[in-house]
Amino acid sequence: MSSIGTITRAGFARGGIELRQAFTTGADLWTNLFPAVIFAVVIFFMRDATVDGTGISLGARTLPSVFGMSLAFSGLLMVATILVTDREDGTLLRAKAVPHGMSSYLVSKIVLVGGMTAAGFVLQLVPGLFIVEGLHMDAGSWLTLLWLVPLGFVATMPIGAVLGSIIDNPRNLGLITMPIIGVVAISGIFTPIGSIPGWLQGVAQVFPIYWLGLGMRSAFLPDALTAVEMGDSWRHLETFGVLTLWAIAGLVLAPVILRRMARRESGSAVAARREKALQRTA
């Protein structure tokens, strides 16, 4: 077996086992399903409302936006959380102690996060199709998803890994959760971005969440809905551009920071964190 073969096979095996665990453990299942349930409820109550000034269903507009947001959450928050907890309990160090362990760890996390996100999509899409009317899909939609989804992951996962490397303590995850939720609030996920002040619109367009929401809307909604978007267009070129910039930034930054973080992992570092964790519970 070549080493690339081993890395891929072991990585997929690990990702598969962890996916299974995520869907067979009560607490994990709840954590992972909870957002999907919440959004299904939100969309259910939005089903009869319309987007201001148009006859378009608010629910239909929100559903794809939520897909975009979920993708960003997975890439940023899920990756960061996994990294922080795996570092705290020694999983990452274990990977370091095994030949090719780190590379297959990376593969397994891509499988895990990808799988969880896909499952989340299905859980939101299926009930969504029954609740809201006005979703529109054609060949072009699939084409859009084909570049948007992978690009979205590449734009967010390395950044999530960087955030997860910087934070040393699971308790401090709130430090990144809060700002991300703040960005969601201004990113036109639940209300069209036109309803917030212009300078905030500018801020929102710096981050990938707005663009992922926009991209998803472009795939699932009829073109007539561009009427409530900025520039009256789906702005695919801009979406591609901004997400690519984030991807480049992440891919440049992540290996450096991940390597530095991994180098610092040692038995005594894990022991020290354990010590801290015990003090907290005592």
Place this chain on the structure above:
Amino acid sequence: MTTLTGALMAEADTPAGERVLEVRDLRMRYGATDVLDGVTFSARRGEVIALLGPNGAGKTTTIEILEGFRRRSAGEVRVLGVDPVAGGERWRARLGVVLQSWRDHGKWKVRELLHHLGRYYADYSTPRLPRPWPVDDLLDVVGLTEHAQKRISRLSGGQRRRLDVAIGIVGRPELLFLDEPTVGFDPAARREFHDLVHRLTDVDDTTVLLTTHDLDEAEKLADRILILAGGRIIAAGSADELSRRVEGESEVRWTQGGARHVHSSADATRFVRELFTQYGDGITDLEVRRTSLEDTYMTLVRESEAGRATTAAVAFEEAS
């Protein structure tokens, strides 16, 4: 001074090809503190070496540098002939690592994790050392067969530790690092663990470097004990050699004329000879107890600490 002692302790008689571990003048400095201050030792194939020392002596730091988990400040280190800083995956596959505390993979089942981690070693299988260790055999060796399907988070402390050891040896390492391996073991588990280490060194010719607080364990397991204090190896040798190194007093007990006597003597042999010359058959229930490893250890550590205090005082006087 340091280098002189270091050079004396280097095992110059071990042929280079047999040396699994070679450490020369290893130094580790954090800020202004020297955690390791010129550590020198080597190990040959199949040897069990125990690093003994008080907390903060630098045991874990040493082992982490050898495992390639920590960068040293200075000195020369060869582990299986390779500098750990430059050790690649092939090198990694020949090592087994059991760290002090691990809580990872709590959601995995025992057998599942051992099977999974074993896969990584398959590429490095050799005719002499088929890798990985078959999971069922391994479970049997560490006594976890009946817990094979258990979730790791539900294992008891001792079981968890045995799993850690199993993970450490799943790749059939040529060199195994054990950092405080038996903390939390009951006496029976400890005995079983000692048997396992003996099995590894006898059957697979595995070299073992372990750190411990437990003098009894060091004495039972190790071919050679290195006593580390204040970042230096202050003494090295078998438990026996170490006891002889310290000019301790042996304790002689005997019964004579219905009374029990106790006497401490620096030269017990001579004392007993005189005792017999004087009383002959009148002596019964004779017992001679050599300084225990514990006494030796305490004396050596105390001497080293006193020595350092003196050096510090001299340095202070010279400075002022």
